[in-house]
Amino acid sequence: MMQRVVQVAMAAAMLGSAMVGSATRAEAQLPTVQQIYDKYATAVGGRDAWAKVAGRTEKGTADITFAGLSGSYLRYIGAPNRMRMTIDLGVVQIDQGYDGEKGWAQQGQGAQRMPADQEKSMADNMQTGSAFLDPSRFSKAEVQGKETFDGVEAYKVAITTKGGIEQVEFFDVATGLRIGTVATTPAGPQRVTYRDYKDFEGKKLSTKVVQNTAQGDVIINIASVTFGAPDAAVFRAPVDLK
DSSP states (O other): OHHHHHHHHHOOOOOOOHHHHHHHHHHHTSOOHHHHHHHHHHHTTOHHHHHTOOEEEEEEEEEEGGGTEEEEEEEEEETTTEEEEEEEOSSOEEEEEEOSSOEEEESSSOOEEOOHHHHHHHHHHOOOTTGGGOGGGEEEEEEEEEEEETTEEEEEEEEEETTSOEEEEEEETTTOOEEEEEEEETTEEEEEEEEEEEEETTEEEEEEEEEEOSSOEEEEEEEEEEESOOOGGGGOOOTTOO
8 A cells, every 4th residue: 555655646746510610610719739838828927937947946745645644745846857856754755856867766665767658757847947838849739629627618738748758738728827737658647637826936836736546636735936946966866776
């Protein structure tokens, strides 16, 4: 059970004649991928503001709802796509990172190298600055229509990253904010919901990230965000990494 908790938590911190005419009109009214990302960029503070960001530090809590466990959450993000996350649940400590080349995860029994698909996902999704607001970073992107996601009308955008990762992103039609993703993984679809956007130094971030699993939800609540490049040492891979 505990091993499963750790694995789930780490994955924490991815329309006949008249009818045809109606469908065609509806499709014609859909925005382009670029327009959706332009609105998203404006909603979260603008590309100019994010372009100045060299990294950030997030602090908060993590709740493993199906196991009744909760604890502290800390994540560092640095250029160009480095990440380090620690979650202390008391009975187990989770440490996960990516140094730009190698990814690892450990829980007190030595670090283990991430599978290649997880490293690709890290490399594609952990960009700093305003890169996450630029759809040209994808090898393919298509607006597939509108769909209700997390109770909200959203544009559904299917993307394929240059690393070959496939996922669907959902953007709130009204606000432009990205409210969720569903990624294709070897273990099946992985759904993540982004809620409670708040302003931090003129830039908006989701402060409640919910990963849905077959067992239950893993919830990350972010209490504070500090912008600035973290010390490079925090991204250093463990010496025993295989």
